[in-house]
Amino acid sequence: MRPRRSVLYLPGANERALQKASTLAADALVLDLEDSVAPDAKESARRRVCETVAAAPYGRREVAIRVNGLDTPWHDADVRAAAEAGPDAVVVPKVGSASDVHAVEATLADAGAPEHTTIWAMIETPAAVLRAEEIATASDALTVLVLGTNDLVKELHAETVRGRAPLLASLSWCLLAARAAGKPVLDGVYNDVRDTEGFEAECVQGRQLGFDGKTLIHPSQLEPCNRVFSPSEAETDHARRVVAAFEEAMAEGRAVATVDGRMVENLHVEQARRILALAEAAQAH
Missing domain, CATH: 1.10.287 (Helix Hairpins)
Structure with missing residues (x-):
């Protein structure tokens, strides 16, 4: 069993962050080419991230690369470069259907990705939530579902509130789909890194709901996340x-x-x- 209690996003354009990650107590690292990278830095970030992954500096940690979305001009080059670098997984944002999974799978195969490089699909839209079972069962190459709760809140025209009442139906639906498919599922991020009490409460909620772990945006969130998602x-x-x-x-x-x-x-x-x-x-x- 591979632990995925804490899954930390790292900005692909930030070389210092990529280097520091080798000392962090994260179960998994997602080297990001999407939201954290400005358009004019996409290509340099891609080179830096793939060189880092190929050098394998992160020990036992699971390492993934988040590529840009299928509808962006950077997607194909991202996936092909990731295939050559050979991370544990490619994280694909805004997956909306089984056909999206098949398209990424085909590109990885065409680019010669190693067998150990799997697909993590991000569920970030109402359509994706409603098709969560279709997505989760689309391919054996898809091994993890990841909730993109920020985008989901935006798409639902909802509010970000303590307890996440506006998201509970979506979270539960995705959990059902993941468990029915026998796939791990990761909770979304918590945005306020200063609110340690709120963050830990959301970790507890995520574990109680059934999530395998949580995606994180800052190293300070690692300790409480690992603690909450570990058996006492x-x-x-x-x-x-x-x-x-x-x-x-x-x-x-x-x-x-x-x-x-x-x-x-x-x-x-x-x-x-x-x-x-x-x-x-x-x-x-």
Whole structure:
């Protein structure tokens, strides 16, 4: 299991940020060629990002390149350059349908991308939310869904508020699609880097909803994000006791067990084993 608790966007035009990232406690890094890069810096940022990825300075961290959207003049060159650099993934903004996924997949194949380079699709529009299952199941090459909540708020004519009530239907719909497809799904960013309390509350909400992790815009958000999306010691201890009790029950010919006065069935054991796998993956990272 590969942890994706914290997925940090890095501006592709900022060489210092790209260098510093090798010291950060992020599970994954997204080297950005889209929103953080001005039009006149697109080509130089592309070269810098691809050279950085090819040099592989980030150790165990998962590394992705966010390309410009399919409807932009930079998209094709971005994808082809990324294919040559060979990141773990190419993050594609504003994916709207299965055909968009197929188009990126075809370009990667034509450009000779290695097998380990997969596609992460960003869900950022109402149309994409409504087609989330279609997108999630479009290809085995698509391995992760990423919520683009800023764009979604804009497209919905909604407001950015604590608790994200205007987005809950969309978040839940995308989670359903991801889980039905067996794909990980990442929560969107939190814009106010000074609001640590609000950020942590949104991390807690994201984990409670079922997200695998959260996309981030600043290194200061890494510690609380990793902490919230990691199983606590109490959760890990309880999970171990659930597995042990159930295995003991099975050895004695019983189909259920009891832990802390609560009945334990196979579904609880599956949840417990997932928690233990997450804890092990997080500790190894």
